[in-house]
Amino acid sequence: MEKRRLNNGKIKVLDSLPMLIVCIAVILALYLVCFTQIASTNAMRYMIQIFLYIAMAEMWNLLSGFTGMTSLGQQLYIGLAGYSVAVATTMLHLSLGLGMAMGIGVSILVSLVLSLLLFRMEGMYYSIATWVVAEIFEKLFLNWKFVGQGSGMTIRVEPYPRIHSICIISLTICVCAIVVVYLLLRTKVGLGLNAMRDDVGAASAVGVNVFRHKLLVCVIAAAFTAAAASIFLVNKGIVYPESGFSISWTVSLIFIVVVGGSGTIGGPIVGSVIYVFLQEILARFPGWSNIILGVITILTILFLPKGIVGTLQQKLHFDIFSAKRFSYSKRK
Amino acid sequence: MSDALLRVENLHAGYGDFVAVDAVNLAVEKGEIVALIGINGAGKTTLMHTVAGLHKPTAGNVFFKGEDITALPADKIVQKGLSLVPQGGRCFQRMSVQDNLLMGSYVRSARKNAKQTLERVYELFPDLAQMKQRPAGNLSGGQRQMVAIGRALMAAPACMIFDEISLGLAPAVINDIYRKIARINEEEHTSIILIEQDIRRAQKVSDTFCIMLKGKIVLSGKSSEIDSETLKKAYFGI
Amino acid sequence: MYVAQVIINGIMLGNVYALLGVGMSMILGIVKLTNLAHGEFIVLGAYLSTVLAPLLGIHPILTLLITVPLMFLLGYLLQYLLIGRAMKKGNEPALLVTFGLSVILQDGMLMFFLADSQHISLPNGMGTIQLGSLEISTLHLMLFAISLVTMAALTVFLKYTYTGKAIRATADDADVAALSGVNIGRIYAIAMGVALASAAVAGLCVGMKWTYDPSAGSSYLLIAFVVVVIGGMGSIPGTLVAGILFGLAQVIGGASYGLPISYVLLLIVLIVRPKGLFGK
Structure with a gap:
């Protein structure tokens, strides 16, 4: 009984003012590193990847870990964003900013339309349906002349931004994503989302507008995933159906969230850092990368189901970026 | 251990922080026919589910035929010869009565001996023999x-x-089912626990009784030796 | 006459589709799990037959004698050691584990067999049988027979054996099944074994009918899913009907619109009946 009491009286790290200051200081320090260009190009490249994966993984986590809508089709928005940027910059010679805006706009639009269709399904059906939709889009783009069919499109941004400005943009997307998820979960909406994850029927019975909540989450997730993906693909310089709409994106996101800790805000951050460095190591073993990621994911689910951050929080009784709106009162 | 067929010792069980079965x-x-009596939420079902292996106890032991069956899963306990008929006549809805x-x-x-036992069950419940192939649902x-049953x-x-x-059956049907239970007890010498x-x-059908309240057994004894007033008071906890 | 030909082709093809779906349907209906790796298991079955037939110098159909028990064992062990454990942690972890398995299998086969398309070639060329003005290829007839025998075997197994009854009972009410002495974990493992055994048969058929490669799993999974959603889970007759409906749609749609039609069909069914046409 004693231990249980301790568990419920979690120390909430971000709720204390000093920790908030530390967080802001870390973010400012990262910005400073980007602006002053003290980091090497190589280091910046890693940072960009980490920032972008954090943003995308936070969104997948928002869907799966916090709302219970396990999507296997977030690559849809990654592909759409990539093609939007390609069309905007390479064909219409617009700026990168406008290209990104277009990608985000298209993604929001598509997610709104899809939501009307997909929200009738629950659980596994929803997961499969999101995957099917992404596959349909891949086939569509494979046969669409305007976007270059199977060979895809090159993305040429003129003038090409310097690496440190890409780094700054990525960091901004990442910070915004975390702040949005944090604020979302700390408001009444977050309470509703958690209720929905645990029991949709009960949630709607107590007055949670399930449809509106799901819509909000999906649109936010689509927008941020698109934003992060457009930078990612600009860096790659090319987008084609098998890369943009590849299921590998979802494999990566699942790895990051599961290993880091599903249902925690800190999880995707830790997971992304691990993922980016692991990928570097795995690049030496071509072909094995997804296999090893899959094995690690399965082992984590079996033996560390709460992920690294979730397990640490439970063991050490703290809660970084607590997503809970109300703190547990101590039992008498 | 002892000669009782089933012995429950200091059993605790619950859901999360809530203690449903307390020592x-x-x-x-x-x-023997034992009646386990109690109001809704007294912990009767949890106690029996724990005995039958559907629910894990937090402490205590269950012995059956002198053997410790506490840690066994439900399917192993059935093999030992302890069967539970769950609430509400739960059946395999899409399967036929015979299946x-x-x-x-x-x-x-x-x-x-499945064939012979099946004959006996049909003899006990002639109604079922008429609808062997109908889906139980x-x-x-x-x-x-x-x-x-x-x-x-x-x-x-x-x-x-x-x-x-x-639960939820017409009085005539209940009477009928209770008669069958008495017959099972007589003919097969099967021990019976009635929740x-x-x-x-x-009180009428049992040899001994236990009254449960808030997870504890508050009164037990021979059914024939207790007056209904005492029984009622213990039942409501007054 | 043309219509009759189309219908015959649709029914023949539909039986193969039903075969793709039947294992998935069993797992959804009994274990209550979406096995996202089912497509990869079918591909694995196809590879096993492709490799074994020339290696042992036997007719491809005879490879089933080896692949079916092998895949049964694989399924049994995977469920017992891996998926069953994940299921204790909830639906989502179990789903993600099967997803992980699908990725591992796909890339594993890619490394082992490379990305080339494969086909199970039959020893003596297949002809056609003339029935009046109808033409039926012997290959189709063979696939049709394999599928029907498999479905019949599954039906007999589920209906008349103790284990089969226990499987149906567990699908209905796992708690009561446990109270009847059924070891639920073992039944799930057997069900997964049977599902993978059916995937081995499906793999053989797919390999004889079409070409395949390591990444073909996701399209088989989707076909299987369409069949399950239309036919209802756990019902073998439903799966057969759904497979045939789907086969007819494919034949009428033609080769170039085959896959898109399947996707759209699935989405329509899911939108109209979110839990499947025959679902509760």
Whole structure:
């Protein structure tokens, strides 16, 4: 009984003012590193990847870990964003900013339309349906002349931004994503989302507008995933159906969230850092990368189901970026 | 250990922080009918689910035929000869009555005699013999209850637990089912535990009784030696 | 006459589709799990037959004698050691584990067999049988027979054996099945074994009918899913009907619109009946 009491009286790290200051200081320090260009190009490249994966993984986590809508089709928005940027910059010679805006706009639009269709399904059906939709889009783009069919499109941004400005943009997307998820979960909406994850029927019975909540989450997730993906693909310089709409994106996101800790805000951050460095190591073993990621994911689910951050929080009784709106009162 | 067929010692069980079964001791002799009486939420079902292996206890032991069966899963406990008839006549809805009954003899020791046992069950419940091939999901509540009892009988248990079999059934049907239970007890010498809320009926049919309240057994004894007023007071906890 | 030909082709093809779906349907209906790796298991079955037939110098159909038990064992062990454990942690972890398995299998086969398209070649060329003005290829007839035999074997197994009854009972009410002495974990493992055994048969058929490669799993999974959603889970007759409906749609749609039609069909069914046409 004693231990249980301790568990419920979690120390909430971000709720204390000093920790908030530390967080802001870390973010400012990262910005400073980007602006002053003290980091090497190589280091910046890693940072960009980490920032972008954090943003995308936070969104997948928002869907799966916090709302219970396990999507296997977030690559849809990654592909759409990539093609939007390609069309905007390479064909219409617009700026990168406008290209990104277009990608985000298209993604929001598509997610709104899809939501009307997909929200009738629950659980596994929803997961499969999101995957099917992404596959349909891949086939569509494979046969669409305007976007270059199977060979895809090159993305040429003129003038090409310097690496440190890409780094700054990525960091901004990442910070915004975390702040949005944090604020979302700390408001009444977050309470509703958690209720929905645990029991949709009960949630709607107590007055949670399930449809509106799901819509909000999906649109936010689509927008941020698109934003992060457009930078990612600009860096790659090319987008084609098998890369943009590849299921590998979802494999990566699942790895990051599961290993880091599903249902925690800190999880995707830790997971992304691990993922980016692991990928570097795995690049030496071509072909094995997804296999090893899959094995690690399965082992984590079996033996560390709460992920690294979730397990640490439970063991050490703290809660970084607590997503809970109300703190547990101590039992008498 | 002792000669009681089923012995529950200092059993604790619960859900999360909630303690549903609190230090319960209980003994059932061979061939005896025990009534477990209590109001809703007293912990009767949790206690019996824990005994039958559907629910994990937090402390304490269950012995059956002198053997410790505390840590065993439900399917192993059935094999030892302890069967539970769950609340509400739960059946395999999409399977025929006959297949439902045959599932009862899934236990290896019962398979050999499945044919004879099936005959006996049909003899006990002639209604069921009329509807062998009907899906159990189409039956009435009372008929489903009979299927559930028949299914438990098919395993040839030494001890049967009936969880509120009278729940939601018409009085005539309840009387009928209770007569069958008495027959099972007489003919097979099966020990029987009845979970009941109806004090009068429980007292009438049982040899011994236990009254449960808030997870504890508050009163127990010979059913014939207790006056109904004391029984009622213990039941309501006044 | 043309219509009759189309219908015959649709029914023949539909039986193969039903075969793709039947294992998935069993797992959804019994274990209550979406096995996202089912497509990869079918591909694995196809590879096993492709490799074994020339290696042992036997007719491809005879490879089933080896692949079916092998895949049964694989399924049994995977469920017992891996998926069953994940299921204790909830639906989502179990789903993600099967997803992980699909990725591992796909890339594993890619490394082992490379990305080339494969086909199970039959020893003596297949002809056609003339029935009046109808033409039926012997290959189709063979696939049709394999599928029907498999479905019949599954039906007999589920209906008349103790284990089969226990499987149906567990699908209905796992708690009561446990109270009847059924070891639920073992039944799930057997069900997964049977599902993978059916995937081995499906793999053989797919390999004889079409070409395949390591990444073909996801399209088989989707076909299987369409069949399950239309036919209802756990019902073998439903799966057959759904497979044939789907086969007819494919034949009428033609080769170039085959896959898109399947996707759209699935989405329409899911939108109209979110839990499947025959779902509760």
